Amino acid sequence: MSAGVGVDLQDMWIKFGDYVAVRDANVNIAGGEFFSFLGGSGCGKTTILRAVSGFLEPAEGKVLIGGQDMAGKGPNERPTALIFQNLALFPLMKVWENITFSMEVRGASKAERQKRADELLDMIALPDQRDKYPSELSGGQKQRVAIARALCAQPDVLLLDEPLSALYLKLRQHMRTELREIQQRVGITFIYITHDQGEALTMSDSVAVMRTAVIDQIADGRSIYDDPATSFVASFVGENNMFGGKVKSIADGQVIIETNRTGTLRARLSGTCKTPLKVGDKAMMFIRPETFKIADQKDDASDTQITAHVRHSEFEGQSYNVFLESYRLLEDADGKEIKMALTNRGEARLYEPGTEMTLQYEAAQAVALPAGAVATE
Amino acid sequence: MKDYFRTNGQVMGWGLLLAVGFWVILLIVLPQISMLDFSFRNNLPPPEMGGPKDVYKIANYKYLVFGAPGNEDGYNRVDLLVFLRTLLAAAAVTIFDLVLCYPIAYFLGQSPGGGFTRVLVLLLIIPYWINEILRAFAFRIIFGDTGVINEFMMLFGLIDRPIDFIRENIALYAGLGYAYILLMIFPMYNVIESLDRNQIEAARDMGASWWMIHRRIVIPFAKPGISSGCTMVFMLSAGALAAPQILGGPSSLWFTQLIYQWFNTGGNWTQGSAYAVVLLLTCIVIVLAVMRLFKVNMGDIGK
Numbered sequence: 001m002s003a004g005v006g007v008d009l010q011d012m013w014i015k016f017g018d019y020v021a022v023r024d025a026n027v028n029i030a031g032g033e034f035f036s037f038l039g040g041s042g043c044g045k046t047t048i049l050r051a052v053s054g055f056l057e058p059a060e061g062k063v064l065i066g067g068q069d070m071a072g073k074g075p076n077e078r079p080t081a082l083i084f085q086n087l088a089l090f091p092l093m094k095v096w097e098n099i100t101f102s103m104e105v106r107g108a109s110k111a112e113r114q115k116r117a118d119e120l121l122d123m124i125a126l127p128d129q130r131d132k133y134p135s136e137l138s139g140g141q142k143q144r145v146a147i148a149r150a151l152c153a154q155p156d157v158l159l160l161d162e163p164l165s166a167l168y169l170k171l172r173q174h175m176r177t178e179l180r181e182i183q184q185r186v187g188i189t190f191i192y193i194t195h196d197q198g199e200a201l202t203m204s205d206s207v208a209v210m211r212t213a214v215i216d217q218i219a220d221g222r223s224i225y226d227d228p229a230t231s232f233v234a235s236f237v238g239e240n241n242m243f244g245g246k247v248k249s250i251a252d253g254q255v256i257i258e259t260n261r262t263g264t265l266r267a268r269l270s271g272t273c274k275t276p277l278k279v280g281d282k283a284m285m286f287i288r289p290e291t292f293k294i295a296d297q298k299d300d301a302s303d304t305q306i307t308a309h310v311r312h313s314e315f316e317g318q319s320y321n322v323f324l325e326s327y328r329l330l331e332d333a334d335g336k337e338i339k340m341a342l343t344n345r346g347e348a349r350l351y352e353p354g355t356e357m358t359l360q361y362e363a364a365q366a367v368a369l370p371a372g373a374v375a376t377e
Numbered sequence: 378m379k380d381y382f383r384t385n386g387q388v389m390g391w392g393l394l395l396a397v398g399f400w401v402i403l404l405i406v407l408p409q410i411s412m413l414d415f416s417f418r419n420n421l422p423p424p425e426m427g428g429p430k431d432v433y434k435i436a437n438y439k440y441l442v443f444g445a446p447g448n449e450d451g452y453n454r455v456d457l458l459v460f461l462r463t464l465l466a467a468a469a470v471t472i473f474d475l476v477l478c479y480p481i482a483y484f485l486g487q488s489p490g491g492g493f494t495r496v497l498v499l500l501l502i503i504p505y506w507i508n509e510i511l512r513a514f515a516f517r518i519i520f521g522d523t524g525v526i527n528e529f530m531m532l533f534g535l536i537d538r539p540i541d542f543i544r545e546n547i548a549l550y551a552g553l554g555y556a557y558i559l560l561m562i563f564p565m566y567n568v569i570e571s572l573d574r575n576q577i578e579a580a581r582d583m584g585a586s587w588w589m590i591h592r593r594i595v596i597p598f599a600k601p602g603i604s605s606g607c608t609m610v611f612m613l614s615a616g617a618l619a620a621p622q623i624l625g626g627p628s629s630l631w632f633t634q635l636i637y638q639w640f641n642t643g644g645n646w647t648q649g650s651a652y653a654v655v656l657l658l659t660c661i662v663i664v665l666a667v668m669r670l671f672k673v674n675m676g677d678i679g680k
Contacts, residue, residue, distance in 0.1 A: 053582060054582075055578060055582075074581070075578070075581050075582045076581055076582065076583070076584040076585070080582075081582060081583070082578075082579070082582050084575040084578070084579060085575075086573065086575055088573060088575035088576045088578070088579040090576060090579075090580075090593075090594060091598075092594075092597045092598060093593075101580065101583050101585070101593075102583035102584060104593075105580075105583055105584045105585045105586070105589055106584065149583075153583055153584070
């Protein structure tokens, strides 16, 4: 696996005039890795991809592919192939012509190209579609043709710019598995851009989470979800309940936080956070909806319990979601609801609005981070 | 038809139909039919019209090909040559305009838009607010013996004596080419504008050269616009009158000028009609043949 060609971004800045699109990116992508950039729209993830593919030159810093500096090399001189968000298949060329366009450019014969097209069509499981036009294919088929077209150039690095975003949910989930399989079969480096955390977490070896122009954290999906490095990552990846407050005390990797809305609560320190919390600091703590349980007994002295009123609840199939508001909501500046997700095991039910409930959580599953930017929906 | 009236309503629906009907039948079909009818008739003074002498014949067409009865030459060489030269010159003007306008249309269509593009488009349009005849005269001045071009070339010592652009018909071709530039640019611009820029980048990413990108992606995509532009420029320059009158050299005649002479100075409307019908039909046949050659559908031109 590690035989593949890696990509390194070193102190890379990209600017459009005065606007900084990417700020000091440092990323090391190992050869053969499935690497994702995850971030909201306009965060600069596509810009990074364009810098790797050669459509953009960074203002400062370097892009290295296989250890070689790519400065001054155009997209056609780099061992990368890019799959565009809208795929950019050529509508007036047949499927096989589309797939083998990179060979046509090099002057390969028609027979040679058709043979190669057949091989690739077999690989993407579309054997009989050779002579169709892209408009005659379904969304998933187009997707696969775009992948085959990119692979035909035998790139060392495949760049994918949200290629699944136009597909409907079921197909998107299916294509995730397929993409991951193709990546493991061809063994080349995939760099994947997405705003969909599900895609990033399921497919990737590593994920870089981007806030506007800045990479906040690079880690495997599990660390990103369980051990976020910043408040932005915690709020952006997955669902999270956020509680703001001040650090009251720190001991044994755990923090007691005097929250604005729900009294004193206990949480653990994030293992990946670079700026350590100190007593008196403003902090944010995050508890995932699925980690709440209903407490057996209300205990006023407990610092891992939250008592609140049910505002409304909803049935989502695999889970019941209960939305609650705390007693002190009125005094709370950022008064968001608390969300609890209860797995549907047959016994859960919808709770009447107004019911008082005490939620219990494990301190190890609540993460405390320095107060900072959070993702806005 | 039911849907048509449902979406437009009775009043609006009939109004639209009437307007289109008026335009197509009264202004296009009927005049052409009466022209066709005229071309087969005798040239008679009004009192004799409808009389015994008013019969259909093909003498007017024969005249174009063989000349006046008793012509020793066998063919009407002068008029046929003018006819041929007009068609060839119109084709040359069309190709010249295509070569000139494709890069402009591509640049406009693929530039990210914004103020600069809009200014360029305005700069292209504004000269056309000036009357066609005035523009032709302006070209006469520019290309004249003491015009800007001759003066400049003499100033830089490129030539000793002014070149007679008018006599050489260079002014005529330039004027014709210029007259229809917009009709060439805009259809191509419209199509190229809708070309997804990612396709060009995808091709570049796969190593395609500049020439390859145009040959395989942009030109096939722009074909409807190209054929629409070429058709209009060819038809209009073959049928142009003002530019040849003003810019044409003393020895050069445009076929439309012959038609004009028959109608106007010759007072022979039936003969002029025959000439006009021949020009129209030939142009249509040429356009259809070229469209067939380049595999363009009539529907594409309307796009």
